[in-house]
Structures are given as C-alpha cells and as structure tokens.
Amino acid sequence: MDKFETVEGVAAPMPLINIDTDMIIPKQFLKTIKRSGLGVHAFAEMRYHEDGTENPDFILNQAGYRNTKIIVAGDNFGCGSSREHAPWAIGDLGIKVIISTSFADIFYGNCFKNGILPIKLPQDKIDLLMDDARRGANATMTVDLVNQEIKGPDGGVIKFEIDAFKKHCLLEGLDDIGLTMEKEKSIDNFEQKMAEATPWI
Amino acid sequence: MAKTLYDKIWDAHIAHEADDGTCLLYIDRHMVHEVTSPQAFEGLRNSGRKVRAPEKVLAVADHNVPTSPMIGGVAAIKNNESRIQVQALEKNVKEFGIEYFDTNDIRRGVVHIIGPEQGFTLPGMTIVCGDSHTATHGAFGALAHGIGTSEVEHVLATQTLIQSKSKNMRVTINGSLPNGVTAKDITMAIIGKTGTAGGTGYVLEYAGQAIRELSMEGRMTVCNMAIEGGARAGLIAPDETTFAYLKGKPRAPKGEMWDQAVENWKTLFTDDDAKFDLEIEMDATELIPNATWGTSPQDVLPIDGTVPFPTDFEDEGRQQATQRALDYMGLEAGMKLTDIKIDRVFVGSCTNGRIEDLRAAAAILKGRKVADTVDAMVVPGSGLVKMLAEEEGLDIIFKDAGFDWREPGCSMCLAMNDDQLKPGERCASTSNRNFEGRQGFKGRTHLVSPAMAAAAAIKGHLTDVRDI
Numbered sequence: 001m002d003k004f005e006t007v008e009g010v011a012a013p014m015p016l017i018n019i020d021t022d023m024i025i026p027k028q029f030l031k032t033i034k035r036s037g038l039g040v041h042a043f044a045e046m047r048y049h050e051d052g053t054e055n056p057d058f059i060l061n062q063a064g065y066r067n068t069k070i071i072v073a074g075d076n077f078g079c080g081s082s083r084e085h086a087p088w089a090i091g092d093l094g095i096k097v098i099i100s101t102s103f104a105d106i107f108y109g110n111c112f113k114n115g116i117l118p119i120k121l122p123q124d125k126i127d128l129l130m131d132d133a134r135r136g137a138n139a140t141m142t143v144d145l146v147n148q149e150i151k152g153p154d155g156g157v158i159k160f161e162i163d164a165f166k167k168h169c170l171l172e173g174l175d176d177i178g179l180t181m182e183k184e185k186s187i188d189n190f191e192q193k194m195a196e197a198t199p200w201i
Numbered sequence: 202m203a204k205t206l207y208d209k210i211w212d213a214h215i216a217h218e219a220d221d222g223t224c225l226l227y228i229d230r231h232m233v234h235e236v237t238s239p240q241a242f243e244g245l246r247n248s249g250r251k252v253r254a255p256e257k258v259l260a261v262a263d264h265n266v267p268t269s270p271m272i273g274g275v276a277a278i279k280n281n282e283s284r285i286q287v288q289a290l291e292k293n294v295k296e297f298g299i300e301y302f303d304t305n306d307i308r309r310g311v312v313h314i315i316g317p318e319q320g321f322t323l324p325g326m327t328i329v330c331g332d333s334h335t336a337t338h339g340a341f342g343a344l345a346h347g348i349g350t351s352e353v354e355h356v357l358a359t360q361t362l363i364q365s366k367s368k369n370m371r372v373t374i375n376g377s378l379p380n381g382v383t384a385k386d387i388t389m390a391i392i393g394k395t396g397t398a399g400g401t402g403y404v405l406e407y408a409g410q411a412i413r414e415l416s417m418e419g420r421m422t423v424c425n426m427a428i429e430g431g432a433r434a435g436l437i438a439p440d441e442t443t444f445a446y447l448k449g450k451p452r453a454p455k456g457e458m459w460d461q462a463v464e465n466w467k468t469l470f471t472d473d474d475a476k477f478d479l480e481i482e483m484d485a486t487e488l489i490p491n492a493t494w495g496t497s498p499q500d501v502l503p504i505d506g507t508v509p510f511p512t513d514f515e516d517e518g519r520q521q522a523t524q525r526a527l528d529y530m531g532l533e534a535g536m537k538l539t540d541i542k543i544d545r546v547f548v549g550s551c552t553n554g555r556i557e558d559l560r561a562a563a564a565i566l567k568g569r570k571v572a573d574t575v576d577a578m579v580v581p582g583s584g585l586v587k588m589l590a591e592e593e594g595l596d597i598i599f600k601d602a603g604f605d606w607r608e609p610g611c612s613m614c615l616a617m618n619d620d621q622l623k624p625g626e627r628c629a630s631t632s633n634r635n636f637e638g639r640q641g642f643k644g645r646t647h648l649v650s651p652a653m654a655a656a657a658a659i660k661g662h663l664t665d666v667r668d669i
C-alpha cells in the first residue's frame with residue numbers, strides 16, 4: 001500500500017445523508033475478481049444516465065470537481081454492505097480523504113486497508129467544510145494526517161481524532177497481515193489454550 | 202466485574218493485546234462466498250501465504266447463482282462474470298483446501314442460512330464472513346460480524362482480526378408479540394426508532410420476553426438486521442431454545458462433548474449488574490406489522506400509517522433524504538401505506554428464507570391466489586430448507602397460489618443474478634435493504650415480513666396481514 005501523504009485541493013460536497021454502499025458501487029460491478037478498475041463505476045447510478053451519458057447534476061461530473069481527492073459527505077457515509085469494492089472504487093477515482101459526521105463501521109475499517117483516510121468531525125465543523133467545498137476552486141483545503149488537522153481556505157484549522165495504530169499504518173503504508181504474522185507465537189499459544197478450554201470448537 | 206455477553210465473548214478471544222490496546226481477536230469460524238473472496242485468495246497467492254486453519258473455513262456460492270435449476274452445473278451459468286466468479290471460488294477452495302458446498306450439494310444455500318443449519322455456528326464463537334449480514338449468527342450468542350475483503354485475507358492467513366472493542370448496547374423488548382406480528386416487525390421497528398446509524402460503534406444485545414419467546418429462526422431474523430441499524434453485530438444469549446435447535450446438527454458436538462459444551466454455553470449471558478453504554482426498551486404489545494416506504498431501512502412505519510412529508514422531520518439532511526426517497530419511490534406524501542400497489546413479491550434471503558418464514562407465508566397463501574397484477578417468487582434459503590418445505594407440501598401451496606418456486610440463493614435480495622426488478626417496478630420483499638437500485642436499477646422495494654409479503658401478493662397492494 002502507498003504511504004499516505006498530505007492531500008491538498010478542492011473538496012467535493014456530497015451532503016446527502018446515508019450514502020450507502022449500493023450507491024457507491026452498485027452490485028452489477030461486484031462481479032469482478034480484481035481490485036482495480038472500479039473507479040469508472042463509482043457512484044454509477046447517480047453519476048450516469050440510463051443511456052450511459054454523464055448526469056451533469058452529479059458533483060463529480062462538474063468542472064472543478066472532476067479531479068477532487070477529498071469528499072465532504074452527509075451523515076452515516078458507507079452504510080450497508082461489507083463490500084470493499086466501495087473503497088476500491090472510491091480510491092480508484094483518486095479520492096484520498098472522506099470527511100463526515102459518521103461512517104458505517106465496516107466501511108470505515110475498509111478505508112484504512114486501502115490508503116483512504118475517513119475523518120469524523122462534529123456537525124458544526126462539517127457545516128463549515130461543506131460551505132468551503134461548495135466554493136470549489138476558491139476554497140481548497142489541506143488534510144495533514146501527521147498533525148491531524150485540516151487547514152481551511154480562510155486560514156482556519158480543524159483538528160481531528162484518529163486511532164494511533166491506524167494512523168501509523170496509513171502513514172507507513174503497512175501490510176496488516178505481515179504485522180500480525182509477527183505475533184504468530186501468541187496465536188499458537190491461544191489456539192493451544194482454547195483446544196483445552198473449548199475442545200468442541 | 203460484571204460483564205455483558207459481548208464482554209465475555211470478546212475477553213475469551215483476545216490472542217494478543219498491544220500496549221496501545223489494539224487487539225488480535227481470534228476467529229473460530231470463517232464463512233466465504235464468491236463475491237468478496239477472489240481478491241483475498243489472490244492476495245494470499247501473490248504473497249505466498251497459506252490458509253492457517255482451513256478446517257475453520259466453509260465456502261459456498263450464493264450471491265451470483267441462478268435460482269433456476271442448475272442443469273449443466275457452474276459451466277452453464279449464462280452470465281460470464283458470474284460464472285467466472287463462481288469458478289474462481291471453486292478453484293480457490295481446491296487450491297487452499299477449504300470445505301465447499303458445490304452448486305448441486307443439498308446443503309448449499311445462503312451463507313448465513315447454511316452455517317446454523319450445519320451447526321457450524323455455535324454459541325460463544327467468533328464468526329466472520331465477507332458479508333454484512335453475518336450479524337445473523339449472533340442469534341446463537343456468537344460474536345458475528347461482516348468484514349471487508351482485506352480482512353477476509355487477514356483471517357485466512359492468521360485466523361485473527363485486528364480489532365478495537367465496540368461499545369455495549371442493549372435493546373429490551375418487553376411483553377409478548379401480538380398475533381400477526383413477527384421477528385421482522387421487531388427488528389424493523391427497532392431501526393425505525395434508532396435510525397440506521399443508531400447502532401454505529403456498538404454491539405447490540407437483544408433481550409426481553411418477546412426475544413426469549415422467539416424461535417431460532419425468528420432470532421436470526423432479528424440479528425440479521427442489526428447491521429441495518431448500524432450495529433456491526435447483534436447478540437442474543439443462548440438458552441434452551443438454542444440448545445434444542447443445535448442438538449443433532451451435523452457439526453454440533455456429540456455425546457459427552459455436547460454436555461460439556463452446553464455447560465459452557467449456559468455461562469453466556471449478561472451479568473445482572475453489567476453496564477451498557479446505551480439501553481433502549483420497547484413494548485412488544487404495542488407493535489403492529491410494519492413496512493418500509495422509502496429507501497433506507499429506517500423509513501419504516503406501522504402498516505396503518507401514512508407516507509410522511511419531508512417537513513415531518515426537523516433535521517435538514519433527513520428532509521432532503523425524504524424528498525429524494527419520495528421521488529425515487531414514486532409516492533405521494535400523505536398517502537396510506539395500504540394504498541401502495543405492488544408489482545412483484547419476493548420471499549427469501551438470509552433475513553427471511555428459513556423454513557419458518559416459508560411456513561408463515563404459506564399459511565396466508567393456502568387456498569388463496571396471487572393477484573393478477575402481481576408476479577411473485579419464493580426462494581428457499583438453502584437446499585435443505587427447500588427439501589423440508591417440499592416434504593411439508595409448502596411448494597404446492599405456493600405454486601397453487603401462483604408463486605414461482607425457485608432454487609436456493611441470495612436472488613432478488615441484492616439482484617446479482619437474473620432475478621431483478623425492472624425500472625419502476627415495485628416489490629414487497631422479505632429481504633433486508635430497500636436502498637436505491639438494490640433489487641434492480643430503479644426498482645422500488647418495500648421491506649415486510651413473510652406473512653405481510655404473502656398478504657400483499659394476494660391483495661396486490663401493501664396490506665395488514667391481520668385483515669386477511
């Protein structure tokens with residue numbers, strides 16, 4: 001996984017609440033056996049008309065927002081299924097940061113496995129950032145994970161919280177499995193203990 | 202210290218705890234299906250890793266499989282991508298030595314139905330699957346939740362997950378359910394009250410008389426939709442109902458081992474003075490059958506209700522979402538739910554595809570006919586459910602009423618196979634999600650219980666099953 005670096009640019013406003021995983025990547029695109037190439041299908045049913053042409057109402061189809069790396073979203077982003085195709089699609093689109101009041105648990109975890117930073121902030125902060133996002137190119141923002149802060153266009157700084165281990169893995173681009181395998185001895189010991197305590201498992 | 206049921210299972214599965222509190226949670230059972238696993242196996246292959254404990258993994262193809270008879274086997278699946286995905290699973294399970302119920306195996310079916318049927322799911326276990334409805338297995342007092350594909354790979358390689366602990370939430374349903382009100386109505390009513398994000402960050406234990414009085418099938422329906430309320434896992438403490446269901450199941454312990462297991466399972470309950478971070482109580486006697494009107498499971502109302510106006514909500518985001526849902530669903534605010542005409546009926550899914558669900562729908566359909574304007578289908582949750590239903594003659598009741606009797610699979614719950622709504626079609630469905638496009642592009646879903654789905658099929662519109 002690539003190391004997460006500071007992201008600077010325009011943010012796309014997506015104020016709709018409960019943007020679910022079926023909206024992020026509809027099921028017809030889950031039939032792939034690859035991780036890559038899903039960006040073109042991200043948000044497909046909002047992004048394209050039935051004939052396949054772009055829907056100009058959708059934010060990421062609008063001038064100034066096409067290459068955005070940041071989304072400011074409504075509450076409960078990523079609710080629904082466990083499909084990792086959702087962050088794969090969003091990541092493939094070039095999105096590095098999603099900011100919302102809350103995320104569904106599974107989606108939130110999946111983001112970190114794919115080099116995407118989901119940031120949770122209180123409603124008043126989201127309101128500010130949503131206004132900035134609506135100003136497009138006039139209001140770029142900078143997301144700095146090392147210092148856990150978002151610098152707004154008007155000089156304001158918003159701090160955010162993040163789990164220290166998740167931050168470390170994102171910044172270093174670490175492979176979770178490799179890290180866990182270093183603790184193989186602990187897993188072996190646990191299995192032995194459980195074989196005695198609950199032999200029917 | 203007093204513990205919740207979740208605390209007990211969590212504490213019993215910590216294989217390693219780092220100084221910063223990050224835990225390696227040991228996973229007892231892992232279920233695998235064709236949609237969320239190919240990239241995980243590919244990852245293992247690319248890094249030269251093995252499956253650590255193949256005997257703790259069970260695989261089945263369910264999301265993509267046709268519900269027409271599988272004559273010609275997997276090679277005959279018409280959709281190229283679906284066929285490739287199922288074939289990839291078959292290749293992967295062979296290469297990594299994982300047990301697999303193939304598409305002709307009587308034990309095949311929706312992953313969350315076959316686990317309990319086989320006794321693969323047992324109380325006190327940790328269970329994961331690359332599918333959010335893994336919450337279903339919580340009905341047995343197992344800590345069960347959905348994971349992403351990277352985590353599927355992580356569990357395959359290490360039999361653990363990197364986790365931090367969730368908060369404790371309890372919903373207590375006091376009193377007994379009135380006639381005509383089911384487990385589905387309970388679980389949807391809870392989501393109506395808490396919202397789809399109400400459970401985010403929590404593991405949700407269901408308790409109270411109405412929950413204790415549910416069968417295992419009903420408890421699975423309740424836990425299945427924990428995720429629709431945002432809770433990653435639902436839990437119900439095991440009891441005599443649980444033990445009676447499991448006894449004699451193929452993978453359940455036998456003989457002395459059974460007695461030893463039951464002794465252990467009897468310790469799996471929340472201590473009297475354990476603390477919950479969030480507690481909600483509801484009165485079962487006040488519940489009536491319900492149905493969703495919108496595009497989120499929280500858009501649920503008692504069947505005697507009316508479609509809301511955006512201005513019924515204070516929150517601006519909810520107002521906008523409501524307007525969008527009304528437009529998408531093609532409904533007028535203020536209309537009665539029972540005036541909503543339907544085109545399709547779907548009975549099935551990991552929420553309501555078990556034998557009791559089919560019995561409930563058949564009880565309403567017996568001697569009656571599906572309305573001329575309605576196209577109705579029933580998809581048993583597994584080969585074993587289908588076989589049992591046929592032994593009981595339920596297939597005849599469904600077919601006589603005008604239902605299409607299908608082969609097992611996920612089918613029109615998520616419409617990855619050919620079972621899909623056409624744009625604009627409206628369906629009374631026993632599944633779990635009414636998201637935009639969930640059952641087919643521009644399709645419109647109303648979530649209901651099996652009995653309510655049967656009632657809607659007969660009347661051609663959403664109906665209070667108690668009036669049939």
